[in-house]
Amino acid sequence: RTPVLLDCDPGIDDALAIAYLVAEHRTGRIDLTGVVCTAGNVGLEETVSNACAWLDLAGSPELPVSAGAPGPIAVPHVLTPETHGPRGAGHADLTTTTRAVDPRDGARLWVDAARAHPGELVGIVTGPSSTLAHALALDPALPRLLGGLVVMGGTFHGHPGNTTPVSEWNVDVDPEAADRVCRAWEDARATDPAVPTPLWCGLNLTERAVWTPERSEWLFEAADSPLARRLTEALRFYFEFHGSVGEGFLAQVHDPFVAWLALHPEAVVAAPANVRVECSGVHTRGMTVADVRGHRRRVDNARIATDVRVPGGPDAVLDEICVAIVS
Ligand code: BDR
Ligand code: CA
Numbered sequence: 124r125t126p127v128l129l130d131c132d133p134g135i136d137d138a139l140a141i142a143y144l145v146a147e148h149r150t151g152r153i154d155l156t157g158v159v160c161t162a163g164n165v166g167l168e169e170t171v172s173n174a175c176a177w178l179d180l181a182g183s184p185e186l187p188v189s190a191g192a193p194g195p196i197a198v199p200h201v202l203t204p205e206t207h208g209p210r211g212a213g214h215a216d217l218t219t220t221t222r223a224v225d226p227r228d229g230a231r232l233w234v235d236a237a238r239a240h241p242g243e244l245v246g247i248v249t250g251p252s253s254t255l256a257h258a259l260a261l262d263p264a265l266p267r268l269l270g271g272l273v274v275m276g277g278t279f280h281g282h283p284g285n286t287t288p289v290s291e292w293n294v295d296v297d298p299e300a301a302d303r304v305c306r307a308w309e310d311a312r313a314t315d316p317a318v319p320t321p322l323w324c325g326l327n328l329t330e331r332a333v334w335t336p337e338r339s340e341w342l343f344e345a346a347d348s349p350l351a352r353r354l355t356e357a358l359r360f361y362f363e364f365h366g367s368v369g370e371g372f373l374a375q376v377h378d379p380f381v382a383w384l385a386l387h388p389e390a391v392v393a394a395p396a397n398v399r400v401e402c403s404g405v406h407t408r409g410m411t412v413a414d415v416r417g418h419r420r421r422v423d424n425a426r427i428a429t430d431v432r433v434p435g436g437p438d439a440v441l442d443e444i445c446v447a448i449v450s
Pocket of ligand 1: 134292
């Protein structure tokens with residue numbers, strides 16, 4: 124069973140990622156070792172209470188849930204309630220949880236989980252990289268300890284951003300943190316090429332994971348559970364948001380798609396690159412700049428996901444995620 128740690132900022136699509144990973148944990152496919160919450164889509168208090176509530180609804184065993192970074196490492200936290208709702212759960216009313224939050228902070232949980240499973244733990248990041256950046260400061264050996272790192276972040280190959288013309292939201296919130304992650308793996312791989320290269324899943328791929336009202340209806344009817352009801356209420360807000368920005372009454376669900384990619388590395392088409400994040404550009408702050416031609420003469424510190432090798436593509440992946448959640 125692959126040990127997995129999720130670092131998230133729930134967030135509507137993060138909630139689907141939690142539901143999917145808990146489902147895979149319950150079937151024994153993975154060992155979900157914990158959930159770290161980072162301030163992102165909403166403030167830290169909300170991401171923690173939302174993660175606890177979604178885990179309760181998903182009927183998870185007592186997993187450690189830990190509060191990570193309360194905001195970006197170098198700039199104020201800018202909230203976007205129009206995207207995920209004022210409390211990060213769209214129209215879903217999440218009841219308060221009785222689950223105890225782990226006393227360790229998120230950076231400590233990253234380090235402890237990695238040390239408990241040296242060379243095996245797969246870290247999945249579906250929010251800003253702020254907590255991971257703190258964890259790297261706590262233990263600079265983290266890149267050598269992890270079995271893999273999969274990040275929902277950035278946008279590549281000229282695909283437009285969703286926050287500025289060139290930046291993706293998770294990276295844009297905390298570009299310094301994302302760049303520290305890039306540098307940490309660059310340094311680690313320069314001295315030890317056996318260190319696994321993180322997989323960066325950007326908008327160029329994740330915007331193809333589109334959730335429709337029909338899919339919500341299917342989930343609601345097939346599962347007939349409080350979890351499915353809350354998920355569909357949350358997703359309705361996400362449809363309205365996407366509709367309000369002219370993208371249609373549907374939702375891009377980046378995070379569960381990336382969680383699936385993390386569990387199915389054989390299905391990912393990816394290319395090596397050296398990635399750094401622009402932290403000072405007037406028009407380009409938050410841009411993920413990928414060197415695929417070796418201009419910088421630096422080692423590859425990333426693999427950029429470009430496609431999914433599955434008949435039916437991202438739609439088929441979302442089908443699988445739905446089936447996992449209801450079974
Ligand atoms: C990312 O931004 C967040 O709003 C989503 O949860 C996802 O992680 C997409 O840019
Ligand atoms: Ca997210």
